[in-house]
Amino acid sequence: MDGDLREDLVHYFEQHHKLVESAALQLLLADGQPMVVSRELVERSEAASPFVTREMVEAALARRAPPRTGPLRTVPDRPALPRLSFELVREGFSGPPVAAQPLAAYEALFRSRFRVLARMLRGRPVLGNLRPIRELRATEGFASVIGMLRQVRETPQRHHLIVTVDDESGSLEVLVPKDSPGSRVPFLPDEVVGLRLQFGKEPGRLPRAVSVERPDVPPNRSVGRSAGPRRAIFLSDLHIGSRSFLAEPWGHLVDFLRGRGSHPELAATIEHVVIAGDLVDGIGIYPRQERDLAISDVVEQYAELGRRLSELPDRLTVVVIPGNHDAVCPAEPQPALPRALRVGLPSNVRVLSNPSTFALDGAVIEAYHGRSFDDLIPAIPGASYARPTEVMKRMLQMRHLAPIYGDRTPLAPLPYDGLVIDPAPDILVTGHAHTYGVDRYRGVLLLNASTWQAETEYQRMRNISPVPARAAVVDLSSLALATVDFSRSEPSFEGAPT
Numbered sequence: 001m002d003g004d005l006r007e008d009l010v011h012y013f014e015q016h017h018k019l020v021e022s023a024a025l026q027l028l029l030a031d032g033q034p035m036v037v038s039r040e041l042v043e044r045s046e047a048a049s050p051f052v053t054r055e056m057v058e059a060a061l062a063r064r065a066p067p068r069t070g071p072l073r074t075v076p077d078r079p080a081l082p083r084l085s086f087e088l089v090r091e092g093f094s095g096p097p098v099a100a101q102p103l104a105a106y107e108a109l110f111r112s113r114f115r116v117l118a119r120m121l122r123g124r125p126v127l128g129n130l131r132p133i134r135e136l137r138a139t140e141g142f143a144s145v146i147g148m149l150r151q152v153r154e155t156p157q158r159h160h161l162i163v164t165v166d167d168e169s170g171s172l173e174v175l176v177p178k179d180s181p182g183s184r185v186p187f188l189p190d191e192v193v194g195l196r197l198q199f200g201k202e203p204g205r206l207p208r209a210v211s212v213e214r215p216d217v218p219p220n221r222s223v224g225r226s227a228g229p230r231r232a233i234f235l236s237d238l239h240i241g242s243r244s245f246l247a248e249p250w251g252h253l254v255d256f257l258r259g260r261g262s263h264p265e266l267a268a269t270i271e272h273v274v275i276a277g278d279l280v281d282g283i284g285i286y287p288r289q290e291r292d293l294a295i296s297d298v299v300e301q302y303a304e305l306g307r308r309l310s311e312l313p314d315r316l317t318v319v320v321i322p323g324n325h326d327a328v329c330p331a332e333p334q335p336a337l338p339r340a341l342r343v344g345l346p347s348n349v350r351v352l353s354n355p356s357t358f359a360l361d362g363a364v365i366e367a368y369h370g371r372s373f374d375d376l377i378p379a380i381p382g383a384s385y386a387r388p389t390e391v392m393k394r395m396l397q398m399r400h401l402a403p404i405y406g407d408r409t410p411l412a413p414l415p416y417d418g419l420v421i422d423p424a425p426d427i428l429v430t431g432h433a434h435t436y437g438v439d440r441y442r443g444v445l446l447l448n449a450s451t452w453q454a455e456t457e458y459q460r461m462r463n464i465s466p467v468p469a470r471a472a473v474v475d476l477s478s479l480a481l482a483t484v485d486f487s488r489s490e491p492s493f494e495g496a497p498t
């Protein structure tokens with residue numbers, strides 16, 4: 001019974017775009033009127049926070065409970081809960097794998113992915129007569145399934161698609177006719193889709209997909225936004241320790257943030273810095289990297305990172321996640337930097353895993369380094385490193401940052417799939433591409449933060465032309481954005497700085 005109630009409560013909060021902490025859920029489940037209290041929480045905290053915390057539940061329970069002794073008193077309404085400037089929602093890395101057998105561990109990972117994404121698809125009107133694959137009956141005419149994509153192939157003559165999907169009960173081949181709406185968005189390996197199927201009269205014919213649904217971001221959702229004119233600046237790919245680290249543009253950034261530049265009033269409203277990975281250049285990441293290194297000891301690289309970050313004003317909250325060049329396990333989700341490498345970092349730096357979801361002044365940020373671009377760009381026709389935000393839209397449609405297993409992005413066999421995008425963020429930020437990109441999709445601001453490394457020999461060889469030393473300054477209340485180019489001594493601004 002408790003399990004059902006738990007699901008109902010989580011679902012109820014999800015419908016109201018709120019994420020409930022497990023400690024808060026525990027308290028609610030122990031109460032006699034969990035739905036009454038939950039409704040009160042949703043109504044009271046409308047727009048104040050995207051989260052339901054243990055403290056909020058405690059406060060709601062205290063409000064309801066009559067005083068045990070003494071006369072009834074009227075208590076003045078509590079002021080609205082103060083908005084925290086930094087709230088951690090979820091770190092992608094959830095501890096080392098628990099299963100001893102690697103196969104069992106990967107099975108648990110994919111089951112977790114399937115269940116979380118299937119929950120987002122279940123209940124949609126278009127997916128009527130939803131069935132486990134094993135229970136499909138061709139005689140019913142129409143039915144729907146939710147499946148994880150195993151394979152796509154083309155029929156030799158007509159070039160229709162035949163997709164194979166699996167659910168927990170079995171697997172199924174489905175025909176997706178060429179030029180049908182469902183065939184327009186390319187299917188990607190290991191993504192989870194909902195398929196509305198039509199069965200033909202003739203026996204042995206494959207069911208046909210009449211509609212393809214993806215988890216996606218809801219089109220109209222309320223979002224947590226900052227109340228005041230507070231801003232965050234987004235950076236990535238510092239590659240400290242590389243000979244190509246752009247020390248001069250970094251100096252311009254430091255001057256700007258310290259209010260010594262042309263827009264001190266803008267700089268004064270910036271409270272947060274987010275750095276989306278590849279903090280240092282690392283060692284042994286690509287062939288003959290040592291020739292490109294100014295600091296060849298990785299511990300020294302992190303010490304230098306600490307010195308660079310202490311140049312920024314210490315009033316700022318600096319959030320950092322690792323990338324594929326950092327000295328943590330490369331399998332994703334990657335854990336946060338270990339203690340030994342954090343010692344030189346200033347105390348205003350928060351070290352999180354890759355990916356991580358957190359709120360800055362109420363705006364929910366999903367930060368992911370972006371290693372999966374290496375797999376998604378070749379898999380999506382027309383995608384390129386020059387326009388990474390197109391790939392980021394696809395991530396939001398799949399509600400997954402790195403679905404493809406067995407290619408260039410190693411996936412860690414954790415019991416919970418930490419690469420699922422949940423909740424839908426206000427801002428999705430990545431790096432890794434060493435370019436700069438801004439776009440919007442269904443109200444989500446997509447940011448591919450630029451690099452602070454000039455072109456290396458290795459990139460020249462791989463035909464990657466970086467767009468370095470740009471920074472995105474985002475107003476957390478309106479999500480309005482200004483781009484600052486720090487590559488020249490007089491930084492230039494694009495977009496509304498005020």
Ligand SMILES: [Fe+2]
Pocket residue numbers: 237239278323325432434
């Ligand atoms: Fe990088």
Ligand SMILES: [Fe+2]
Pocket residue numbers: 278323324325369371431432433
């Ligand atoms: Fe990278």
